[in-house]
Amino acid sequence: MANFSELDRYLFGQATHYEIYRKLGAHFTDQYGIRGVCFDVWAPNAARIWVIGSFNGWDETADEMTRLEPDTMGIFELFIPGIEEGALYKYLIETKDGKRLYKADPYANYAELRPGTASAVTDIEHFKWTDEKWMEERAKTKDIYAKPMTIYEVHPGSWMRHPGREDDGFYSYRDLVKYLIPYVKEMGYTHIELMGISEYPFDGSWGYQVTGYYAPTSRYGTPQDFAYFINECHKHKISVILDWVPAHFPKDAHGLAEFDGTCLYEYADPRKGEHPDWGTKIFDYGKNEVKNFLIGSALMWIEHYHIDGLRVDAVASMLYLDYGKQPGQWVPNKYGDNKNLEAVEFFKHVNTLILGRNPGAVMIAEESTAWPKVTGRVEDDGLNFSYKWNMGWMHDFLDYMKLDPYFRKDNHHKMTFAMSYNESEKYILVLSHDEVVHLKCSMINKMPGEMEDKFKNLMVGYAFMMGHPGKKLLFMGQEFAQLQEWSEARELDWYLLENPDHKHMQNWVKKLLHIYQKNPALYELDSSWGGFEWINANDAERSIFSFIRKSKDGKNNLLFVCNFTPVERSDYRVGVPKHKTYKLILNSDDAEFGGSGKERPVNYKSVSQECDGRPYSFAYPLPGFGVAVFRY
Known part of the structure; x- marks a missing residue:
């Protein structure tokens, strides 16, 4: 039979x-x-x-x-x-x-x-899951957008390694349970996003050239070990996101390319079936068996391995027929334009299916263009992703942060522009692995100035990111200001934490993450002007940004003040909307963050004095590169 x-x-x-x-x-x-x-x-x-x-x-x-x-x-x-x-x-x-x-x-x-x-050969059916409560709670989630999301992006093979081992020294999935989970919990992240889990042959591809869409990589252990890691993450209330790569696959002889002697998984016409820049094959999204191969992979990760979400890599390369191609290297669709209609339908199918069968799970698009309605509903001709990486914000933010503070006044708009389109999609603000490789410098070394100023620049930048609407993603190592660019071939430079500057940075990011988790104002209304209000978006001359984040119930709103120059503003005054007492909950000048440690009052009562176009205000001496967050 x-x-x-x-x-x-x-x-x-x-x-x-x-x-x-x-x-x-x-x-x-x-x-x-x-x-x-x-x-x-x-x-x-x-x-x-x-x-x-x-x-x-x-x-x-x-x-x-x-x-x-x-x-x-x-x-x-x-x-x-x-x-x-x-x-x-x-x-x-x-x-x-x-x-x-x-x-x-x-x-x-x-x-x-x-x-x-x-x-x-393996049997993946005999692992005993104990995360029923987590899965039940996930399925009951009514509004994923009103929940906190701070993502720690991790490449498991280079997060930490065993010293002195003759093999690669990789931490196994079970080692990561012992070391990664407690670290993520202590820091205050809500999600781990794992790079390079689907099996792949070449370490240097970081897992983005996949040959095994149904297999957790054996670099770190067995499928049962991987399931154990997910189970333990859920036990500690940490969500897990996997990178998933339905955009392309490598030409390795043992892989999917020309699998049965013909172009079975890829488009037969090389103008549709090959990425000239990447040297890889493109899936044939018009072939049902190929679509089922990809859909089945996504469902296996989420339904069998209890993964909480998939971050879909290189979405733009799937949506555009001419992506990375010169004239003559691509074929227009039946309407004569550059949209891959089969890939569009594939996204609508897979996203609707996965989110419909698995309430509370998320599908995240790494989409780098202005394609409309990436997170829009299928009924409105959207792609139905849960979130989209905000690459526009990332580019503007980094362009601004790299500038000498003297020139920031002429580029003030780079930090305010993202709010003009914030309601168009459901966004995640990302500082990912892509920004700290290939001569792009680590986050700390993108900053201008002497070393002391680099740290202060990065601190104020992270605070602005944490206050700005949108969920958050930070790549491993950047939380303690890794000096080197990231490489998959070595572990992070954990020894840097013996240096007070790096320890202060880690303390700062940890404090930001815990403030984020404890204050619904920072995540409940991310995609609505109801959750955000500029106090002063136009203080270009002083390069100071002040804004409010609001919760749904109007309680425990937060006021952010960020100074992006080294100039102290001892006479600084901030306008506020209400005649209230404003409680200082974060001060970058505290000693635990490498500041002067000078004592400041905790409470600031506003007075009837117009400032920033507001009827009330209070004075707060603002240090150079100073950050202050107040709750009211």
Whole structure:
């Protein structure tokens, strides 16, 4: 009896087989009372296929697969008795023109550690989850946008490493439970975003050139170890986001490229099917079986591994047919323009499906253009993502922060412009790994001036980011002002925390994160002018920004004042909307952040004195690069 039934074939052909990872690939099963593994692979244009592996001495003629009838879909199947957990295997595919291809299993749940490229037999069904309460609470979430979200972006292989080991010294998924989770909890992040989890062959791609869309990378342990890490994150009330890469895949011989001797997973026309800049293949989003492959991968991460969200990489490269291409290198759509209509429909399908089946989960777009309604509803012709990375804010912010403070007055608009379009999408403000690699400098070394000024610049920049509407993402190491650019080949420079300047920066970011979590004004109304109000957006001459963040109930609103020059303003006065007492809850001049430690009053009562166009105001001596946050 075939493992892959007629119903399976029908659903797969419609791109609606939502548990395809339980059918294609290698799965333990019993046939006629005999325990073994059933292998199923989709390869419609193959002439013959054999399963070769450690269990048959890699004998290329021992175990030939059978093409299931009717053969129009091209599913090949074979049951082999007696195979043990961890056995390695590949498919030997003979093409119709007589070539022989040695391919890893596209649906494998585990793989051999690189540089090996074989798939590995494993059972991912026997992990005992204990996060039922977390999953129930997630499913009951009525408004994801009214919840706090501060994301710690982590590349597991270079966050921390074991010293002196002969292998790579990677922390395993279980090591990360012991060390990463407590660190994230202590710092005050709400989410961990993991780079490079789907299996990939080349470390230097950071996991963005995937060969195993259904397999957690074996660099850090087994699928069960990975599940344990997620389970423990949930136990400690930390959400987990994974990077997911449906935009392209590498040309490695064992991978998806020309899988059965033809362009099976990619567009056949190289003008649609290849990224000339990246040397990779583009998925054929018009082919149902390919769409099902990607949809099944997304569903497996969220439904089987309990992942709380996917950050979708390189969305713009999928939406535009001419992305990274010169004239003659791309083909217009049926309307003659550059939109990939099949990719648009794919996003509408996958986002609606995942969010509909998994309330409380999120889909995040890394989309770098002005494509409209990325987070809009499908009914309004939107793509239905939960959030979009705000790359515009990031570029303007970094352009401003790099400037000598003397020239900031002429670029004041770079820090206020994002509010003019803030309501158009649901945004995440990001300072990601992409901003601290390839000669871009670390965050601290983007800052102008001598070392002391660099730290003060970065402190005020982080405070502005934390106060500005939008959820937050900060790449690992930047919270303590890593000096070097990031490299996947070494761990972060944790020794820097022995230096007081770096420790003060870590204290500052930690304080900002805890203030963020404790104050709904900073996250409840991120995409509405109801949650934000400029006090003075036009103080360009002094390069000071003052604004208010408001909560839904109007209680515990916050007033931010950020000075982006080294000039002390001892006569500074800030206008306020209400005749209230304003309580100082954050002062960058405190000793724990490397400031003077000079004592200041906690409470500031406003008086009837017009300032900043407001009827009330109070005086606050503002240090150079000073930040003050008040609650009222």
